[in-house]
Amino acid sequence: MNVSIVGSGYVGTTVAACLADLGHEVVTIDIDEDIVDAINDGESPIHEPGLDELVAEHGGGRLRASTDYEEILDTELTMLALPTPSNDDGSIDLQFMEAGAASVGEALAGAENAAADPHLVVTKSTVVPNTTEDRLAPRIADAGLERGTDFLVASNPEFQREGTAVADFLNPDKLVFGTDDDRATALLHDLYAPLREAVDGDVPVVETGIAEAEMIKYANNTFLATKVSLINDIGNICKEFGVDAYEVADAIGLDDRIGEQFLRSGVGWGGSCFPKDTDAIIAAAREQGYDPAVLSAAVELNDAQPERLLALLDDHVDVSGKRVAVLGLAFKPGTDDIRNTRAVPVIEGLQERGADIVAYDPVATENMRERYPDIQYADSAATALEGASGAVVVTDWDEFAALDAEFDDMADPVVVDGRRIIERRDGITYEGLTW
Numbered sequence: 001m002n003v004s005i006v007g008s009g010y011v012g013t014t015v016a017a018c019l020a021d022l023g024h025e026v027v028t029i030d031i032d033e034d035i036v037d038a039i040n041d042g043e044s045p046i047h048e049p050g051l052d053e054l055v056a057e058h059g060g061g062r063l064r065a066s067t068d069y070e071e072i073l074d075t076e077l078t079m080l081a082l083p084t085p086s087n088d089d090g091s092i093d094l095q096f097m098e099a100g101a102a103s104v105g106e107a108l109a110g111a112e113n114a115a116a117d118p119h120l121v122v123t124k125s126t127v128v129p130n131t132t133e134d135r136l137a138p139r140i141a142d143a144g145l146e147r148g149t150d151f152l153v154a155s156n157p158e159f160q161r162e163g164t165a166v167a168d169f170l171n172p173d174k175l176v177f178g179t180d181d182d183r184a185t186a187l188l189h190d191l192y193a194p195l196r197e198a199v200d201g202d203v204p205v206v207e208t209g210i211a212e213a214e215m216i217k218y219a220n221n222t223f224l225a226t227k228v229s230l231i232n233d234i235g236n237i238c239k240e241f242g243v244d245a246y247e248v249a250d251a252i253g254l255d256d257r258i259g260e261q262f263l264r265s266g267v268g269w270g271g272s273c274f275p276k277d278t279d280a281i282i283a284a285a286r287e288q289g290y291d292p293a294v295l296s297a298a299v300e301l302n303d304a305q306p307e308r309l310l311a312l313l314d315d316h317v318d319v320s321g322k323r324v325a326v327l328g329l330a331f332k333p334g335t336d337d338i339r340n341t342r343a344v345p346v347i348e349g350l351q352e353r354g355a356d357i358v359a360y361d362p363v364a365t366e367n368m369r370e371r372y373p374d375i376q377y378a379d380s381a382a383t384a385l386e387g388a389s390g391a392v393v394v395t396d397w398d399e400f401a402a403l404d405a406e407f408d409d410m411a412d413p414v415v416v417d418g419r420r421i422i423e424r425r426d427g428i429t430y431e432g433l434t435w
């Protein structure tokens, strides 16, 4: 199939490279010329395990990139993988989606035989229910096109995680096809047929309405975020009783109804999606007159975890004027992404306390330096710990598990672990956030 993807960031590039690998002819459209050049030169514009190899193999061949929306005319289907950030009040900002939809409409309207086959425009980005219907289809139609004749719309949300995006896309738990037209459903089946053939075992396909598909994405992300907040709530109770929350989590995870994943309690969830998606669906629900109590509580609890971490440090050391090590800056291991990382409230809390911060992360240091140029950055965990009167662990990088004698070089070896990655050992004062 010939496929176009508008927006070549984390999702657009990963999906495009995987679809090319599965045999499709794919072109991505992006306004960023550096991204376009990189892909055509066979270089991945983003850091994701496995993506370099795919872009190197297919870039400039079955995978191309362009700044020209006219490219979509040679394709049967266009996915919109554009950003959906938050407005200041937490609600979804649809300006990029609407601009992309309008450009797709204008390009389609310029085609000589636009009416021959309806072109399918698929919302890949995460958008609140009814966005495709109420905000995107009208922008496409604005170019003088008729829905059903010139174009069709659908929703096909994406569930990949950063750090494992390629593997997640190629081995999905499910595919969600939100459509209102059998022709759209058939095209989505054609698109994913090579993936379903390649996957070992059956992939469930959920055929549903467009708004249901949009909502499934929010339900998925907010359920997971709330699951982590719930285990953090339970973990905070455990800490009060001196109970090990990880032993408790392992036990409840054996119950199939609960499941073992997303039960790691600690300093909370961050990243480019859980926080913005939770805020967006809460804002959208409130606009409809419903206030989602559980989701609001999940956010509130998540916001409070970093301060609980610092309160444990306060119990052992007055950090004012003292060197404190922050281990881990990325929002999760395996990525250099610092969007909404818990390291931000931790750093700001330490700054308020007057601490002399020295931070370390294996890959996210440069991104954090842009945001906080005035704190110190170490080139290893050992250097960060040297002379420190306290250390807080924010990201569960594997290398932190190997730290041992390095703690002996601390001025005051107080370690507060927000991710259960450091072993308790003799010679350090160790506090786990929930254990």
Ligand SMILES: NC(=O)C1=CN([C@@H]2O[C@H](COP(=O)(O)OP(=O)(O)OC[C@H]3O[C@@H](n4cnc5c(N)ncnc54)[C@H](O)[C@@H]3O)[C@@H](O)[C@H]2O)C=CC1
Residues within 6 Å of the ligand: 006, 007, 008, 009, 010, 011, 012, 029, 030, 031, 032, 035, 081, 082, 083, 084, 096, 099, 100, 124, 125, 126, 127, 158, 159, 160, 161, 162, 165, 272, 273
């Ligand atoms: N990052 C992730 O792991 C996941 C993200 N999502 C959702 O996917 C959507 C996209 O997210 P990301 O890929 O992370 O965003 P991103 O910011 O990495 O990429 C978006 C791309 O769109 C381009 N762009 C902006 N305006 C444009 C326009 N008018 N025309 C053409 N290109 C334009 C930007 O230059 C950028 O390269 C969001 O809705 C997000 O919530 C869903 C699942 C996973």
Ligand SMILES: O=C(O)[C@H]1O[C@H](OP(=O)(O)OP(=O)(O)OC[C@H]2O[C@@H](n3ccc(=O)[nH]c3=O)[C@H](O)[C@@H]2O)[C@H](O)[C@@H](O)[C@@H]1O
Residues within 6 Å of the ligand: 126, 158, 159, 160, 161, 162, 163, 221, 224, 228, 261, 262, 263, 264, 265, 266, 267, 268, 269, 270, 271, 272, 273, 274, 331, 332
């Ligand atoms: O919509 C999205 O962008 C994506 O958001 C998440 O993926 P991602 O944010 O990349 O990473 P996760 O592995 O879900 O971790 C999110 C946060 O939760 C935290 N977390 C996760 C699991 C856990 O047990 N405990 C915990 O604190 C992580 O440290 C991290 O800060 C979802 O898992 C993806 O399915 C979804 O596609």
